[in-house]
Amino acid sequence: MATLSSRTKAQAYRFVKKYSDVYSVKKLCRHLAVSRSGYYDWLSRGQSGHARADSELGAEIAFIYRKSEGRYGSPKIHAALKAKGLAVSRKRVARLMREAGLKARVDRVYRRRQKSRTFFKGLVNRRLEQEKASKINQQWTADITYIKVGNRWGYLAVVIDVYSKKVLSWALSDRLDSNLTMFTIVKALASRKPKRGLLFHTDRGREYCADRVRHLLAEHGIEQSMNRPGKCTDNAEVESFFKSLKGELIKDAPIANLRHLREKLRRYIQYFYNRTRLHSSIGYMSPIAFEKQCT
Numbered sequence: 001m002a003t004l005s006s007r008t009k010a011q012a013y014r015f016v017k018k019y020s021d022v023y024s025v026k027k028l029c030r031h032l033a034v035s036r037s038g039y040y041d042w043l044s045r046g047q048s049g050h051a052r053a054d055s056e057l058g059a060e061i062a063f064i065y066r067k068s069e070g071r072y073g074s075p076k077i078h079a080a081l082k083a084k085g086l087a088v089s090r091k092r093v094a095r096l097m098r099e100a101g102l103k104a105r106v107d108r109v110y111r112r113r114q115k116s117r118t119f120f121k122g123l124v125n126r127r128l129e130q131e132k133a134s135k136i137n138q139q140w141t142a143d144i145t146y147i148k149v150g151n152r153w154g155y156l157a158v159v160i161d162v163y164s165k166k167v168l169s170w171a172l173s174d175r176l177d178s179n180l181t182m183f184t185i186v187k188a189l190a191s192r193k194p195k196r197g198l199l200f201h202t203d204r205g206r207e208y209c210a211d212r213v214r215h216l217l218a219e220h221g222i223e224q225s226m227n228r229p230g231k232c233t234d235n236a237e238v239e240s241f242f243k244s245l246k247g248e249l250i251k252d253a254p255i256a257n258l259r260h261l262r263e264k265l266r267r268y269i270q271y272f273y274n275r276t277r278l279h280s281s282i283g284y285m286s287p288i289a290f291e292k293q294c295t
Contacts, residue, residue, distance in 0.1 A: 009034055009038065009042075010042070010051060011099075012032040012033075012034045013034065013038075013039050013042045013043075014051075014099075015028070015032060016028040016029060016032065016034070016039055017043070025039065054096060057081075057086070057088060057092070057093075057096060058096045058099075058100055060081065060084075060086070061077055061081070061093060061096055061097060061100070061102070062100060062102065064077050064080045064081070065077060065097070065102050068276075068277075069248070069272075070102075070103075070104065070248075071104060071244075071247075071248035071272075071277070072104055072278070073097075073103070073104035074090060074093045074094040074097055075090065075280060076104075076278045076280070076284065077093055077097070078090040078093045079278050079280075079284035080278060080284075081093065082284075083284070104247075104248075124225070124226065124228075125201075125225055125226060125227060125228050125234055126199055126201070126223055126224075126225035127139065127199065127201050127225050127234065130199060133162040133163040134163065135163055135294070136161050136163050136164050136166075136192075136291055136294065137161065137192055137194040137195065137198060138162070138163060138198065138199070139161075139162040139163065139198070139199045139201065140159055140160065140161055140162065140168065140188065140194075140198060140199070140200050140201070141159075141160050141162050141200075141201045141202070141235055141237050141238045142157065142158060142159045142160070142181070142184065142185070142200065142201070142202045142208070142238065143157070143158065143202060143203055143205075143235055143238040143239070143242070144156065144157045144176065144180065144181070144205065144207060145242045145245075145246075147246075147250060147255070147261065148255065149174075149255045149256075149257060149258055149261055150255070150256065150257065152174065153174075154172055154173070154174060154255075154258055154261055155172070155173050155174070155175070155176045155180060156170065156171075156172050156245075156265065157170065157171050157172075157173075157180045157181055157183075157184045157207075158170045158184065158238060158241065159184050159185060159187075159188040160237055160238055160241060161192075161287075162201075162237055163294075164282065164287045164290050164291045164294070165237065165241075165279050165281065165282055165287045165290075166274055166287035166288065166290075166291060167241065167269050167273060167274055167287075168187075168188040168191060168192060169184045169185075169187035169188040169191060170184060170265065170269055171183045171184045171187070172258060172261060172262050172265060174258060176207065177207060178206075178207050178210035178212055178213055180207065181207040181208055181210075181213055182212060182213060182216065185200075185213070185216060185217070186216070189220060194220075194222075195221075196220070196221025196222075197221060197222075197223065198220075198221070198222045198223070199222075199223050199225055200217055200222045200223065200224055200225065201225040201226065201227075201234070201235060202224075202225075202226055202227070202235065203226065203227045203234075203235055204226050204227055204229065208224075208226070209226075241273075244273070244277075245268065245273075248268070249264060249265075249268045273287075274286065274287050274288050275288050
């Protein structure tokens with residue numbers, strides 16, 4: 001039988017201690033290929049310095065994890081620890097989270113269904129012709145997603161600043177139409193007051209192809225851009241937001257009605273996503289903190 005390293009033995013002993021109330025020590029030690037005498041000797045010695053350090057770090061990790069309501073995985077928790085001045089490797093954070101059973105909430109994105117394949121001519125992906133966004137109010141992106149509300153669907157529309165990843169506006173409705181998209185655009189314009197020349201990118205949904213939407217954008221000197229057919233990755237920023245939202249807020253959380261969902265969305269978007277959540281694409285900062293740094 002191969003000899004276990006001292007670190008592996010310590011991990012096995014911790015496992016035995018954790019489950020000794022459920023299974024016999026004898027069976028656990030035999031299953032993990034460690035001796036009972038070694039286990040009892042380990043118990044009498046108490047925790048090693050490394051084990052104590054792991055315990056303290058594990059408590060800090062658990063605190064950050066609970067504060068994020070289970071939304072952070074090891075990369076973001078590692079960044080949060082680093083911001084607190086704690087020098088620790090990402091692998092160690094991942095190991096301690098794995099041992100504690102802490103796993104970030106994730107979910108797949110439910111893509112909105114295309115009911116029409118008749119698109120307006122002349123609407124192309126202008127983002128491919130421009131440099132990557134280098135400041136706020138240079139490029140915005142928007143989309144709509146479906147969220148299950150009881151036996152019906154709720155429709156969430158958002159507008160996001162590509163540079164800072166901040167959700168500029170959002171709206172929830174039980175109807176999927178251009179009124180929903182118009183409301184989010186008007187709200188974002190009132191909040192940010194962008195200069196003429198802003199690029200506004202979406203998918204090819206009818207709600208963004210509507211004449212009233214196109215006229216509104218034209219009135220404000222905004223250039224409209226749309227995904228290439230079949231290329232949902234052209235709108236990656238908003239797709240990423242919807243995936244985070246559904247994994248961190250909606251998954252395994254029954255929604256009673258639109259009012260209930262609207263309140264959950266308000267707390268998540270305005271107080272967590274924009275103000276607190278760490279985003280890897282902007283140096284593990286929140287969108288609001290990132291924008292303050294850039295001004």
